[in-house]
Amino acid sequence: MKNDVAERNTPIITLENVHIQLGNRTIQEDISLTVNEGEFIAILGPNGAGKSTLLKLLLGLIKQSSGSVRVLGRAPRRGNTDIGYAPQHRVLEADLALRARDVVGFGLDGHRWGPGWPSRQRNEIIDKALKEVNALHFANAPVGQLSGGEQQRLLIAQALLTNPRLLLLDEPLSNLDITHGQEIVTLVRNVCRARNAAVLLVAHDVNPLLNVIDKVIYVANGNSTIGTPDEVITTETLTRLYGSPVEVVKALGRMFVVGAET
Numbered sequence: 001m002k003n004d005v006a007e008r009n010t011p012i013i014t015l016e017n018v019h020i021q022l023g024n025r026t027i028q029e030d031i032s033l034t035v036n037e038g039e040f041i042a043i044l045g046p047n048g049a050g051k052s053t054l055l056k057l058l059l060g061l062i063k064q065s066s067g068s069v070r071v072l073g074r075a076p077r078r079g080n081t082d083i084g085y086a087p088q089h090r091v092l093e094a095d096l097a098l099r100a101r102d103v104v105g106f107g108l109d110g111h112r113w114g115p116g117w118p119s120r121q122r123n124e125i126i127d128k129a130l131k132e133v134n135a136l137h138f139a140n141a142p143v144g145q146l147s148g149g150e151q152q153r154l155l156i157a158q159a160l161l162t163n164p165r166l167l168l169l170d171e172p173l174s175n176l177d178i179t180h181g182q183e184i185v186t187l188v189r190n191v192c193r194a195r196n197a198a199v200l201l202v203a204h205d206v207n208p209l210l211n212v213i214d215k216v217i218y219v220a221n222g223n224s225t226i227g228t229p230d231e232v233i234t235t236e237t238l239t240r241l242y243g244s245p246v247e248v249v250k251a252l253g254r255m256f257v258v259g260a261e262t
């Protein structure tokens with residue numbers, strides 16, 4: 001079930017006519033959008049379209065060349081504890097000796113309960129996050145021996161440590177099969193609803209997310225648009241974004257984009 005409309009009227013992110021240039025490459029020509037409190041949004045688009053770049057912009061890791069960016073009422077800044085971020089993740093080495101709870105604890109480094117606080121509070125915060133992602137039972141396991149889905153849950157726990165109002169998840173479903181991907185989607189949906197946090201989740205396939213997301217941001221060929229999946233994932237809209245013929249096929253409650261590298 002999606003979020004209640006009444007909860008979704010406070011802007012958390014506002015981009016106005018934002019142009020992003022990296023080196024001599026234009027990543028976004030003119031992106032404008034608003035994300036409201038508690039919204040669950042998928043960021044979609046082909047490889048290299050600029051999905052991760054959009055997250056980096058919100059994190060203050062890169063800067064727009066023109067236009068206005070507001071996140072939680074301010075210009076983006078590094079180290080904003082109101083934002084939880086889980087970067088793109090590759091499966092960890094099997095012989096990595098760190099425990100799961102140590103990996104989650106890295107999310108506190110640089111914050112109030114960082115490594116200088118080997119305290120009860122630090123452990124309580126880590127345990128609370130582990131519980132929220134249903135990972136307490138493997139808290140002391142060597143992280144390299146955990147499955148891709150279990151490792152992904154740890155990254156989400158890490159991102160939750162500072163009680164963020166905005167969660168940015170970069171491809172949390174990559175490397176997961178359908179069942180484990182669905183577990184992560186349900187988990188993120190529950191977190192989003194329980195905390196009324198906005199979530200931006202980068203993905204390659206909208207289908208595992210169709211029943212839970214409020215909107216999609218689709219980026220392609222330097223262009224972007226935001227709306228519900230039914231508004232955005234259409235032959236007409238995607239052909240305009242890509243600047244070349246694209247066909248959207250809908251079957252069995254799923255959406256397929258044909259004619260573009262997705």
Ligand SMILES: Nc1ncnc2c1ncn2[C@@H]1O[C@H](COP(=O)(O)OP(=O)(O)OP(=O)(O)O)[C@@H](O)[C@H]1O
Nearest residue numbers: 022023024025027046047048049050051052053054
């Ligand atoms: N510092 C840089 N200078 C020039 N180009 C860059 C720089 N950093 C990233 N890029 C380019 O920007 C583009 C967008 O990268 P980004 O990682 O945002 O894409 P993405 O949509 O997340 O891709 P993927 O789905 O493959 O992860 C890529 O073509 C990348 O090579």
